[in-house]
Amino acid sequence: MTDIETRTADRNGSQRSTTAPVQPAAPAPGPSSGRKYATEFIGAFILVFTVGCAVLSKSTLAPLAIGASLMVGVYAGGHISGGHYNPAVSLAAFVRGRLSGRDLVPYWVAQLAGAGVAAGLAVFVINPPARHATAFTGRLLFAALLAEFIFTFVLSYVVLNVATSKDHPNNSFYGLAIGFTVLVGAVAVGGVSGGAFNPAVAFGGSLMGLFAWANIWIYLVGCLAGGAAAGLAFRALNPNDA
Numbered sequence: 001m002t003d004i005e006t007r008t009a010d011r012n013g014s015q016r017s018t019t020a021p022v023q024p025a026a027p028a029p030g031p032s033s034g035r036k037y038a039t040e041f042i043g044a045f046i047l048v049f050t051v052g053c054a055v056l057s058k059s060t061l062a063p064l065a066i067g068a069s070l071m072v073g074v075y076a077g078g079h080i081s082g083g084h085y086n087p088a089v090s091l092a093a094f095v096r097g098r099l100s101g102r103d104l105v106p107y108w109v110a111q112l113a114g115a116g117v118a119a120g121l122a123v124f125v126i127n128p129p130a131r132h133a134t135a136f137t138g139r140l141l142f143a144a145l146l147a148e149f150i151f152t153f154v155l156s157y158v159v160l161n162v163a164t165s166k167d168h169p170n171n172s173f174y175g176l177a178i179g180f181t182v183l184v185g186a187v188a189v190g191g192v193s194g195g196a197f198n199p200a201v202a203f204g205g206s207l208m209g210l211f212a213w214a215n216i217w218i219y220l221v222g223c224l225a226g227g228a229a230a231g232l233a234f235r236a237l238n239p240n241d242a
Contacts, residue, residue, distance in 0.1 A: 031080045031081070033103065033106070035080055035081075036080055036081040036082075036103065036107075037081075037106050037107070037109075037110040038110070039077040039080040039081040039083075040077075040081050040084060040085060040107050040110040040111050040114070041110040041111070041113055041114040042073075042076075042077065042114065043073040043074070043076070043077050043081070043083060043084075043085035043111075043114070044085045044086075044110070044111040044112075044113075044114030044115050044118070044200050045114035045115070045117055045118045046069055046072070046073045046085075046118075047066070047069050047070050047073060047085050047115075047118075047198075047200075047201065048114065048115040048118035048119060048122070048200065048201055048204035048205075049118035049121060049122050050065055050066055050069035051066050051069075051122075051201055051204065051205065052118060052119055052121075052122025052123065052126070052204065052205075052208050052210075053122050053125060053126055054066060055205075055208075055210060056122060056123070056126040056128040056131075056208065056210075057126050057128070062186075063182075063183050063186035063187050063190060063195070064183060066182060066183070066186060067179040067180060067181075067182040067183030067186065068179055068183075069179075070085065070178060070179045070182050071175045071176060071178065071179025071180075072175070072179075073085055074163075074174065074175040074178050074179065075175040078163065078174070078175065081107075082098070082099070082163070082164075083163070083175075083178075084099075084107060084111070084159075085111060085114075085198075085200070086111065086155075086197075086198040086199070086200060086201075086223075086227075087107070087108045087111055087112070087198070087199045087200055087223070087224065087227075088152045088155075088156055088197070088198060088199060088223040088224050088226060088227030089155065089156050089159050089198075089227060090104060090107040090108060090111070090227075091104070091156075091224055091227040091228055091231065092156035092157075092159065092160055092227040092228065092230045092231040092234075093159075093160070093164065093231070094231070095227075095228055095230075095231025095232060095235070096160050096164060096231040096234050096235060096242065097235075097242055098160075098164045111200040112199075112200055112203055114200070115200040115201065115203050115204035115207075116203065116204065116207060118204055119203075119204035119205070119207035119208045120207070122204075122208060123208055131209050131210070133206075133209050133210060133211055133212040133213075134194055134210060134211050134212060134215075135212035135214065135215055136193075136212075136215050136218065140192070141215070141218070143192055143193070144192055144193035144194070144215075144218055144222075145193075145218050145221065145222045146222070147189040147192045147193040147222075148193050148196065148197060148218060148219055148222035148223055148226065149222040149223070149225055149226045149229075150189075150226065151181075151184075151185035151188070151189060151195075151197045151226070152197045152198070152222065152223040152225075152226030152227055152230075153226035153227070153229050153230045153233075154181060154185065154226075154230075155178070155181045155182060155185065155197050155198075155226075155230075156226060156227045156230035156231070157230040157233060157234065158177055158178060158181045159174075159178055159230075160230060160231065160234040161234065162174040162177045162178065163178070165238065165241060166241050167241075182195075182197065185197055193218070193222075194210065194211060196211075196219050196223070197223060197226075198219075198223060199219050199220050199223050199224065201219075202216060202218075202219030202220070202223070203216070203219075
């Protein structure tokens with residue numbers, strides 16, 4: 001930081017220097033709440049619209065398309081809202097200390113609203129034939145719950161470490177890491193639970209008839225628990241960055 005120096009004479013004629021420190025510029029204000037909520041709406045819309053169109057059209061590349069859509073959405077809006085597009089990730093960020101309590105519920109509302117609009121438009125665009133919603137019973141129900149918990153934990157843990165850690169203040173790989181985490185999860189357990197890892201995706205999928213409404217609790221409980229656990233794990237492993 002530079003100083004502006006001036007020379008003045010004292011009563012004895014000697015020279016002395018006085019300095020006037022330059023005040024640092026005030027930090028630029030962060031994004032407004034409205035911008036953050038709109039970004040979360042758009043990002044959730046992109047993700048769920050891609051999920052709907054890819055799955056309803058029975059694309060063999062659905063997992064890749066879904067992971068890539070999250071990746072580009074994170075790169076597009078991460079600097080504004082954090083690029084969560086997922087109530088479980090927002091909960092993880094809240095537990096970690098990177099999302100305020102006053103923003104948590106509005107983030108959830110924006111994400112679910114984006115998912116709802118996307119679901120309706122995906123069905124209109126693809127116009128699929130009658131479909132049977134995925135329903136879970138018996139052992140498969142608990143397997144689906146565990147799968148959603150594990151990979152939502154993994155997704156949220158990755159997000160916190162690559163996008164919020166002070167050890168990666170200016171990295172450029174966070175979007176790739178987050179998108180590929182969803183791709184990995186979808187390939188690994190998509191056939192078990194549907195591979196939502198996101199209550200907003202589960203909500204949109206239920207509206208599209210991909211998931212049975214009777215099983216929506218699996219995604220609410222499993223995903224939110226996974227997000228909260230990831231936030232606690234981050235705090236425990238990074239005590240100086242909580």
